Amino acid sequence: QLVESGGGLVQPGGSLRLSCAASGFGSYDMGWFRQAPGKEREFVAGISWSGSSTYYADSMKHRFTISRDNAKNTLYLQMNNLNFEDAAVYFCAAPFYPQFMSSSDYYNEDQYHYWGQGTQVTVSS
Secondary structure, eight states, rough: OOOEOEEEOOTTTTTTEEEETTOOOOSSSSSEEEETTTSSOOOEEEEOOSSSSSEGGGGGGTTTTEEEEEEGGGEEEEEOOOOOOEEEEEEEEOSSSOOOGGGGGGGGGGOOOOOOOOOOEEEEO
């Protein structure tokens, strides 16, 4: 089960850290996606099961940081310098098999099988 938390209301330029409780997923590559109203779900960031490799969508590469603490069974997304376009529901996800993803797979939501319910991020002044 994947359970996101940490969303909320933030002003433009602000920061949030999202968490995903991921018990049982310590050996799984994982990712963050987001979906804004009226838009398709899009890739945000991915991380290998060990945390040694990370992947980002170009528009978020210098503002967002994905990390994980397998001892705490938790995936994180640190988001800095948020803007209006970052407002969305953010989801964490994992593939069906552990240690499964090739580099290109992280960007493709079809490679993920397990999804959390999402956490809402609202950016407003």
